[in-house]
Amino acid sequence: MMDWSEEEVAVLDQIERFAREVLAPAAAALDEEARFATCHLPAMANLGLMGLNLPEEHGGLGLSGPALYRAVELVAGACGSTASLLTAHFLATDSLQIGGDQALRARFLPAACKGALGAFALTEPQAGSNPADMSSTATAEPGGYRLRGSKCFISNAGAADFIVIFAKTDSAAGARGISAFVVEPAKTPGLEVAPHEKTMGLKGGHVFGLSLDCFVPEENRLGAEGTGFRTAMKVLDNGRIEVAAQATGIACAAQDAAIVYARERQVGGQPIADFQGLQWMLADNANDLAAARALGLQAARLRGSGERYSSESAHAKLFASEAAWRIADRALQIHGGYGYCRDFPLERYLRDLRIFRIYEGSSEIQRNIIARELLR
Structure with a gap:
């Protein structure tokens, strides 16, 4: 029994053809040169890949879970680096869809479907498997928050148009003190991105370190404090x-x-x-x-x-x-x-x-x- 609708079959057929004709022939060279898979962003945006996980109201294709699974399989089978870039973007847009209010979704998600690249910044040098141990903080200031700290291994960060960053608004509250913020690097002085790491594999799916000493407006917080x-x-x-x-x-x-x-x-x-x-x-x-x-x-x-x-x-x-x-x-x-x-x-x-x-x-x-x- 097929897990997707006739409309989804048509989308998956397009993705399969794109993966076979565009991604697969370029995969070896992209790996050899460690070239960032952002080279495929315009074509992926034109096909709707950047919004596969999002509902139509925000400009996405609204694929079902099984069809989305198959779409990711097809991209990864052709080029693992491109799939890594794409799914890291999904982490950011899912964060907005799950934790953001309607205003934040309207600001960021339609653009994300058209190719604005997202990143998801949770991991820190001393807080990987247990993110509740993070040390990055978000201190309230007039009109917003001052983010301070560092993140590591953040996929897409070096080319991201927006980054969902997690930091503690209450350092004494453990996991319940973590909040989430959406930050636009181009508009945020004090957010610095390190050169990408030289990795063993997924060489075109670049990961970066972040240094934070930046102001974020209050309206860029995802949900209430402590829900991050x-x-x-x-x-x-x-x-x-x-x-x-x-x-x-x-x-x-x-x-x-x-x-x-x-x-x-x-x-x-x-x-x-x-x-x-x-x-x-x-x-x-x-x-x-x-x-x-x-x-x-x-x-x-x-x-x-x-x-x-x-x-x-x-x-x-x-x-x-x-x-x-x-x-x-x-x-x-x-x-x-x-x-x-x-x-x-x-x-x-x-x-x-x-x-x-x-x-x-x-x-x-x-x-x-x-x-x-x-x-x-």
Whole structure:
């Protein structure tokens, strides 16, 4: 049974063609040169990709959870860096959709759908897996707040038109003291962006450090003071589904490459696809991929339903991020020495996949979430 409507099928067909004809041919060079995937922004905006997650009232396409999952898969299978840029943008726009009032949504979301790039600034050097430990502060001043502190590993920040930044308005209140603000770098003196990090993979999905000593108007606060942590956790429930989709998209590309190679590569006058040991590797890949996609779609169906789905999104991210690594590793093994060469995409797939077990909640954090739900 298909998980998307006829209208969504048409959108997904356009995305699949764009991924195949535009993103995939450029992916290797983008990785080799560590070129920022913003080079694809105008084309993505023209296709409506920047607003896939947003309702039509704000200029988005309003895709259902499962269709959005599939869209992210298609982009990631062609270019992991571009998918990383896109889903980081979704974190920012989801923050506004979930935590912002109607005025903030009207100010930022239509422009975001047209290509204004968003970033989501939660992580700090001493507050990664536990964001409640953040030290960035937002001190009330006449007309707004003074933000002070630092952030790290913030995707898109160097090119962002707006950044959703989390800081403590009440340092004594722990997570309940965290508030969220939307900041426009071009209009905000005192917000400084460091050069992008030199990463192992997703080399075109640039991440940056931020230094904060800047004023933010009161009307740029998302929701009431102290609601930022709750907004961030809801956003990350969505983001973890999108990480699962990125993982399955890249894993599917690796499996497809392995199947093609196994049929073409000859040993002793016959294709290696005839060898049972290799067939079992492909079968294990197919099994991992099917299970990862099933968990991802299960969580995606709950997105927007009003039901809580933290556990389902944790299951999806945990399994997909770890299964995708196994799939790409087997696919590289099937390619033998050629898989280890940069002329083939397998080594890039593995480098790109490695971060998925770390960001937006490490595998260990996902296990904590799942166990906490089991033991409630």
